[in-house]
Amino acid sequence: MDMHALTRELQQKNITKIVMLVADGLGGLPLSPGGKTELETAQTPNLDALAVRGVQGLSIPVKPGIAPGSGPGHLGLFGYDPLQYQIGRGALEATGIGFQLQTGDVAIRCNFCTLDEAGNIVDRRAGRISSEESAPIACSLRQITIPGVEIFVEPVKEHRFVVVFRGQGLGGNVKDTDPQATGVPPLQPIAADSASLRTAQVAKEFLTQAGKILHDQKNANFHTMRGFAARPNLPSYQEVYGLKAAAIAVYPMYKGLASLVGMDIVGNATTLDEQLQVLKQKWNDYDFFFIHFKYTDSTGEDGNFLEKVRRIEELDACLPQLTSLKPDVLIVTGDHSTPSYLKSHSWHPVPTLLVSDCCRPDPHQTFGETTAITGGLGQFEAQYLMLLALSNAGRMGKYGA
């Protein structure tokens, strides 16, 4: 059974506030057996104080053994079955820069690249040209016209930009043209299903025209297309949970994800401190706040154990600003683990802490991967976390008579 069929039926109005603080890639690994993880190494007096009042456990992002990308990782936390709902990278990126995708749009991540005279890729990122240099070149592609298709071109950062095709009969299933190698030419866009044949044709025509427009550029004399994706059809937080929800994030991808489930993107914070100021400003306007903290993931991906520890301590130090608002339900979790030992997203379940006046506290006095094993939440699939949030917030009635 779809959990949203339940929450649609059981949701109740209340004035309670829920905060979900997502430390991206929070879970980690010790560097050697018997050692401590990043979270266990960090000095986290505020998290530990919350652990005393709260209940912890391990969140399985998708299924045991599955390492998720950011999309499925967040969908799970937001309560959307990540195996049922899938978001393509292009759709994520477009939404993340504030582009309002419509149903039927196909979004594509594009990278400027450098071709040699033979047409082979010399640099897959066009020398990582600056955003200042790249943006006008991307905008020059807006002159491209293809009959029957509305085309949007939006600069992102450095060598990256987004293209969106809007029109009838455009499927999102087209293969990347980036060969992931240099010394070879870009690939042709090839449809991976019959519903996407026209998209592939449109993309091919776009690339042909782009090649002519970009021909005389020094570095950015061509571009690749990756992550073709139609807009996913996700029901909104308002509809499935009855929550007016706000997202306070720094990075485009997480803003994009939140907006796909109907959260408002609020503020323009660039630091955690600023994010918490936005939280304070918007406190009376929303029922639910998603706060995204990126650096526990990026330091993990860098393989920088000590820097990840430091970022966790930074997060901990900001918590009093959050708890002073007295959220009725506070959740601290991650969308997946990013152990610095692996330098990548991993499948390990994520330490998760829930605090409310009616959670059933477990005996733990600290918060970490090892204590979470025997925490009161047990091991659970992330997609159930929102049910716990709603119930702890007095926002869900009982099921059945």
Next chain:
Amino acid sequence: MDMHALTRELQQKNITKIVMLVADGLGGLPLSPGGKTELETAQTPNLDALAVRGVQGLSIPVKPGIAPGSGPGHLGLFGYDPLQYQIGRGALEATGIGFQLQTGDVAIRCNFCTLDEAGNIVDRRAGRISSEESAPIACSLRQITIPGVEIFVEPVKEHRFVVVFRGQGLGGNVKDTDPQATGVPPLQPIAADSASLRTAQVAKEFLTQAGKILHDQKNANFHTMRGFAARPNLPSYQEVYGLKAAAIAVYPMYKGLASLVGMDIVGNATTLDEQLQVLKQKWNDYDFFFIHFKYTDSTGEDGNFLEKVRRIEELDACLPQLTSLKPDVLIVTGDHSTPSYLKSHSWHPVPTLLVSDCCRPDPHQTFGETTAITGGLGQFEAQYLMLLALSNAGRMGKYGA
């Protein structure tokens, strides 16, 4: 969503080796509350050393409270949802003696029995006649012909043999003819669904002809038919996991199970020591090794607590031969519990240990049912174990962008 849809998509090549050591019926019970289980009673210094480096938990073979047979028990461990995929006993037995079942075949386990003059069963196993005596009698049934059906008769051991029907429109759902009692006649083969009506007819004709052929035998003057089963349609390890897999087992049933999922049956070992020699010989030829140890189950079924303890110690003593090969992922588990207290397969979750350089070790220093309760793997359905194996072996990419 079918997990194999995921593993097909996410599987990655690697040179890592995975070993799954299945101690059949490993889980047990204390003889009285407060006591220790068989595994906890056994002296297992090698398993305990692995517990320090590894992570343990409890594997639920099918669902909580379900005691599985060997078929679903192993299917779960192999990553095939045991409620979706079902293997009939006849199909298992046929495959286990090396018979290559084809799609559409129906295999049947047959037992010679002794009838009295009134046609009632006097001995359900025909005095457990020797294999030497029984084999030629079984082969005499090869003269049976039924229009439109190809018939195979293969001796097994003692009073047992296998019959396979090959032809069009043969369903596998026919009821046993063994009444499980003496003093009554064998039952008629009755179809349990309409797709199996013809199979029941064929079986009836087979029994009629067999009755005439066997009429003058002293003990084996008739036979029963049990475990009618069509060949299950299981995708292969190579396809769903990208693993070249070998099975090192002693008993036919486990060889049969492994071959149904596309494992090669290697070696001709008759002892655990020989199995580990085969492992060493074949080490470079395969990615995945399934090693089956029968005696933890058979001693449990005998209700012999101390003998099961001894067999666990025998297993433990052999482990250095295995670990010296340095598998990237080593899993020690069971297909189900067989507590000597119950003298049967049971539903209790099975202590399971996973060791890899990127598992997240839990604090346990020993391996047993009680420690596994608070192990880092938690309680999980066996069908997810292969996902964990693949991820720990660096053989699975991340899901979604």
